[in-house]
Amino acid sequence: MAEKSNPKRDAFVRDLISKMSLEEKVGQLLTFTQRGTMLTPSNIEQITRLHCGGLCLEPFTLETCKNLYWGNSQIDPNFKPPEDYFTISNTYFSGSTPGVSITPGDYTKFLNKLQQIALSRPNRIPLHMVIDFEGDFKNDYMAGGIRQFIPPMGMTAIDDEKITYKIGLTIAQQLTKIGITWMYSPVCDVNLNPKNPEIGVRSFGDDPHACAKHAVALIKGLQDGGIACSAKHFPGRGDSATDAHDVLDVVDVDKKRMWEVELVPFKAAIDAGVKCIMTGHVIYPAYDDQYPATLSEKVLKGLLREELGFKGVIVSDAIGMAAILKNWPLPKACAMAIKAGCDQILLKADDESRTQCYFGIKMAVESGEIPMERIDEAVERILKLKYDQGLFKTAGKLDPAKAQKFAMSKPVVDFSWEVAEKALVVMRDNKNLLPLTTDKKTLVIEQRIPYEFTGKDPYMHTHMFCERMVENWKVEDSPNLILVDTGFAASEEEMAECLELAKQVDLVVMTNYYARIVKAGNNAKLVKKLKEAGHDVVVVTNHPYEIGATAEADAVVCNFSGTPDSIRAAADLLFGKIKPCSTTKIPVKLDF
16 A cells, blocks of 8 residues: 655654754664553653653563563673763662553553653654554553453454454554554464464464455554554564574575465555564575574565565564574664664663664664665654654643543443453363353362463452352352462472362363463463363363363363453353354364
């Protein structure tokens, strides 16, 4: 889709760029993480001294320089600072400390404050506020009753483009009222590998055309609601058995296959007018056998710009992932990515690497490695996006009361519940164990969702499934119910406890969710142990592949999402209070 002409905008942006210093331009190319909901000196200085263009919001934990990113420090020990080098303040909180629960109204106030700091800079350029809000366990704001929705695979399971569009529109309307402007969604990877540890239900599925159809519907909904979308992870991470957070993968397929599979959803997204595309840290030898897409001019300028005709903003995936960090020092990688064609670098690190990366790009410009024209081109795209979203007029001025009212409004709440119900699938019930009855002695085993990834409030907490099971249980039959929890992946001690408790009951009902963020795995091993001990087992999972819907379980309900309404809806279905939608299907091929 061709970029719409806007002479007034273009003149405004050109005039602004002509007045900007190199330091201000380099800052616009960087998005730093804003963790937590309290202001720190580090937060302030990444805006005022490093001139950052945007903030990636993660309110579920605290900002700190002490954390390791994917187990690694992002500092380049061999970095040679220039004469004008400086460092900014650091915060020395514990990186494992969870953040606080915050309402949509209070979060609006906080984001207004951050924008007001940005607007106090000489150039008065507002920040873009970016978030991951994919559904399932990939939502970076989940407190205060905010409604979260199913991930892409759940949308394809329902297979109603109008619902997919409305999900996007509703999410955007919630978030834009809070002050969020940009989203690192949707995932356009075609998930060909059932054992893909990184993508899974984050993808719309394994059919490229189904992926394209629902990606376009979601993009239109989100962008009609005022959010700038980022189709990711270009040119596709679906046919992989590794996680880019851990290693650099090579997907060795020819160009024909790429155009028939991987590129189909991205081309559809571009044709539909997607504002941004996020790069993938993966090598595609068909286009470049040396560099991952994030660092490849052949992929970004050749394939994405020239062959696919994309005119919008190219943003890197988090540059500090091990796929990059283990192969290139971070300051060098940032400069390489900008030179290759990235307009925006995402840095999800809260330590000295922010300054190193800022100077890494600045030094590359000063040495002539990156032409000033490349910098101006990138800044122009970023500023045009901010202008088109009205940020130069609205940033820092949003009404907290309106944000709170909309997020809690009955239409939003009702629609969230409707979607959660429609996304339910009974994958098997070999022994006719469903619906459950309360006269049968039952053990309920619930995985604890990592505390930092819950809302920490009555709507979203670590025991939502057990809570809903009790709500469905007859009071007079309460002695028949035993509740126990485990880590997301049960320890040996926890498995021993569950096996001992199971001796007292007729049936085990348990969650077996899968989350990429939990490297220890999930409770598939516990399911197998319970079956080996002779117990009947009912599993609720978010993941239709074998790691979630284990072959050993007697009954499996897939809800596609570990979000509050999906968890509660699955419990209701177990008791027959919700009937599965006849048209909702598992949208991927299964190999077990």
